[in-house]
Every structure is written in structure tokens, then in C-alpha cells.
Amino acid sequence: MKKPAIPARENISPSDLTFGLSTCKRCLWIKYWHKVTMPGAFPLVGTFSSLQERTFRGVATVEIDPSLRPGRVTKLAEWVKSKPLLVDGEESRWRILGKYDLVAENEDGTVALIDCKVSDSARDSGEFYSPQLEAYAYAMERPAAGKAVSVATMGLLVWNPNKVLGADAQSYAFGVSQKYVPVPRNYEKFNLVITDFIKVLEGPLPESGPTCTTCNYLVERLALED
Numbered sequence: 001m002k003k004p005a006i007p008a009r010e011n012i013s014p015s016d017l018t019f020g021l022s023t024c025k026r027c028l029w030i031k032y033w034h035k036v037t038m039p040g041a042f043p044l045v046g047t048f049s050s051l052q053e054r055t056f057r058g059v060a061t062v063e064i065d066p067s068l069r070p071g072r073v074t075k076l077a078e079w080v081k082s083k084p085l086l087v088d089g090e091e092s093r094w095r096i097l098g099k100y101d102l103v104a105e106n107e108d109g110t111v112a113l114i115d116c117k118v119s120d121s122a123r124d125s126g127e128f129y130s131p132q133l134e135a136y137a138y139a140m141e142r143p144a145a146g147k148a149v150s151v152a153t154m155g156l157l158v159w160n161p162n163k164v165l166g167a168d169a170q171s172y173a174f175g176v177s178q179k180y181v182p183v184p185r186n187y188e189k190f191n192l193v194i195t196d197f198i199k200v201l202e203g204p205l206p207e208s209g210p211t212c213t214t215c216n217y218l219v220e221r222l223a224l225e226d
Helices: 014-023 025-034 045-055 126-141 187-202 213-225
Strands: 071-076 079-081 095-099 102-106 111-118 151-165 173-182
Touching (some): 014 025, 014 126, 014 187, 025 187, 095 126, 111 126, 126 187
Antiparallel strands (some): 102 111
């Protein structure tokens, strides 16, 4: 596969730091150099995200979790873009670009970054999502434009749907359990992940990931046509 003179996109999505590298580096490479991705169908993701964001608009941080610094949620679903990322001390062509879920302004002048999830997955851990949240924090602390802010805490606000509420067809609703999962700041890990990520993108077309459902489907499909 021919590599273009310039990538089709130079803005790195924070979620790709979590799911892209761990799934298939080949699909990741094609996405950034050719802007070709496998279509996905997640019809309720946007709906649940919007419900979570509206639910916590203006809410005090201690109501989300007592461990958080005193403050209040003031920003919802805003885009952030970073200055160019550094790789081995050198400025690269790549930047972080993403839309966070919730930001709370703390009374001490710092902010809390909160990422909303609707899931029952065992991987909803700080370790798994750390690079993604650090990417948002990086863009907020090193913005391409505007005022930088200090991200004091990061965490996941997880809703796990577990019951149905209501008595008739006009009043049914989903019930969820809620937990807050702190994600410790770890810039060193983020730096290692983003360096590996960019080196994959700047290198030749990688091999397919062994568990990549997209690549496995394409291989099996092409085999049927031989």
C-alpha cells in the first residue's frame, strides 16, 4: 500500500490511544494516512452520553464522589486541541484533538476532568483509560490556542445499566448503578504511548493485529473470491 506524501489527518483522537494500538496497528495506520475506517454502529452511545452530560451540568464535585476536590461541573462536551506533540524531544506534525465529556472547575483554581462511560465491561479501569484521559489533559495544559489550565484530577464516571423501572409502556426507564473510578495522572506512561503511536504512524504499513476482526474478515472474504 502506497504511503501518501502527507497524512489524511494529523490530529490524533484520544480514544485511539486506548483502542487503536491495542486492536490493530495496520487499521490505525490506514485511518490516519488514508482516512479509511471500518463503519461502526453505536446507536445509543450519543444518546447516553448526552443524558450523562445533562445530568451532571452544574453539579458539585462532591456529589459525584467525595474524594474529588471541592468544585462544580461547568463545561460539557467541548473540543480541545494541543500544540504539536514532541517525540524524542523533537516537535512532530501530530496534535491531540478530542472532545471531553465533563470538566469541573475546582475552588483552588485547578480543574477535574471526568470521562463518562455507559458500560458493564471489566476493563473500565483507570489503567486501561489512562492514555486517553492524559491526552485530553495534555491538550488542556498545552492548548494550541487560548488559556492553559491545570488538570488536578481525572476519572471515569461509569453507569452500568442493571434494571428496568416503570409500570407501563409510557413510563419504562433504565436503572443504572454508578461509580467513580479515579485515574491517577501518569504523564510518563502517556509519553511512552504517544511516542509509540507516532512511530507506528510514521513507519511503514504494519502487520495486522492478530485479533483484529476487520482484518480477519477481509482476509477470509478475499479467500472466498480466489
